[in-house]
Amino acid sequence: MTETILKVQNLNVKFGKEEVIKNLSFEVKKGEFLIVLGPNGAGKTTLFKAILGLVPSEGEIIWQGAKIPKISYLPERLSQDKFKNLAISVKEFFRFKESSDEKISSILKIVGLEPKEILNKNPGDLSSGQFQRMLIAWSLISEPEILFFDEPATGIDVGGEETIYSLLEKFWKEKNLTILLITHDLDIVYKYATNILCLSKKEVCCFGSPKEILTPEVLEKVYGTGIKFYEHKH
């Protein structure tokens, strides 16, 4: 459990002259549920993209182990409207990654969708909750070792959000996944995170366990003044 899977050292990302990420270093251990926190524009999404090689960066991104682990990435705001403009069915969307119909059906069932009902539909015609579940199924079908999820529950009502995160937690526990997740929802952070990385525009970075990070002092530094967080007493 304590084996390091990813090491980021002195990571710098620039868009033109603007420095989005400056000298960032952290480690991810195998089986961690790491949540990336921070206000808008702090570079959370950019950090994911830099690690995945989607934007140019300086510094070191080291994948520990014999080979690069199998990665799944769910980008932020993958628009349902985009699908509406395409002639494509849910089944075909899964075909990008998996050719076996049985596997597609079984993963859809696992995330709580009825395959018969949705396989021939356009993803754009699903409800937003169904759509988000479908995306999670899509990222899980290739049996990844490490997941990068960028706000997977945006635009979903509270109940739906809850199920999505509990789904993620279930997979995390069952398959010994490593999850990196961006979210704004401090509730979720407290409930699931094993580790927290916070980014801030004011160059305050913090990295540690929820107990260390989720204090009013640290949060104020990250988000600015006015944020309050009340620890749940269970």
Place this chain on the structure above:
Amino acid sequence: MEQALNFTNINTEEIFNFQFSNIMDFQFFLSLISAVFIGGVAGYLGSLMITKRMGLVGGPLGHLALPGVALALVYHFNVFYGALLTIILGGILIWLLEIKTKAPMEALTGLVFASGVALGFLILPFSEEHQLEEALIGDITKISFSDTILAIILCALIFLIIRKIYSKLVLTEISEDLAKTEKIDVKKYNFIYLACIAVIVALTVKLVGGLLPVALIVIPALTARNFSKNSFQYSLGALIFGAISAILGIFLAKFFSLPAGLLIILVGALIFLASMFFKKFNMKNKVVISTILFIAVLIFSFLALSQEKNKNQTSTDETAAMKNEPASQIILFYGDGCPHCAIVEEYIKKNSIGDKISFAQKEVYYNQNNAIELEAKAKICGLLTDSIGVPFLWNGEDCLIGDQDIINFFKQKTNGQ
């Protein structure tokens, strides 16, 4: 019984006629086959282009082909190579200008393709009416055997390539980041895709000219959208509708002697309108309707074909009759683009010879049937095949070669009247 009787009485005359009508059919077959391949694959690629919101690109690209087409027509080489050459050159020019000036791509495209159109018109003199028409709206009816083979091979190749990269490009359209994390080399596939577009547009130029390639790319896919629920049905539908429009357009063009490219496009547009109406029905009805539509197309094609056969029959009968009494007809053989022919042509126009004497004008560079006829006439005059040149006039019993002789002949004839 009667037919059987005729069959036993075959003479040499009939064998000649049979071959002649065969050549007619063969030329028609060539244009049909190449149109089906080009129309089908253009539709297939079009479905992907619409998915990637690039449908309109076919417009400017087609216009970019115009100067190349003009060069090809003036110097008598395959229109496809000319079109492909200037499309690629134009594309590179737009790309370079974008790097240099950082101006918006669409504005630069406007600059380059408008210059292309202007250049095309300059190269093609306005007097050569037919050439201008061919450059603008295409002409598939005279496609040669080797060009047909080239079109078939390129279409098949592009179909296979696009089929291979289709789903990858769709995923790229959904999210480029997703595609990249799935280890898809987006740049490479985009490049292959653009190269395929250039080749297909260059091929469609032969069919519909430099003005209209966008229609072959956009219309079949739009029609297919109305019938399809997924990407497979959509892309296959676009292929089929492209091919059907091509078949119907070619038959109609033969039937009414109108430009094939224009009819293919209009037929495609009509099918699209019909498909909007059918969109309302549920899936079961759609299958029935598509089947009916398909059968209707087949029946129509057979009808048109049999009509065409009859027409050929009568026309070969006519030529047979003509052969029996060859004296009356005056025929002027000419070649498109031959300068001496142009001199004769000008004389005919100036003195409105056409109103005073009845005679036929037959083009021999592109039209093989006419060329064969020319050879036959030359043989009657005892001329060797390699000494034949145009302009060439058959006055019913003698052969005249060269602009001066022919103009003198017309002078005598008109003075005599």
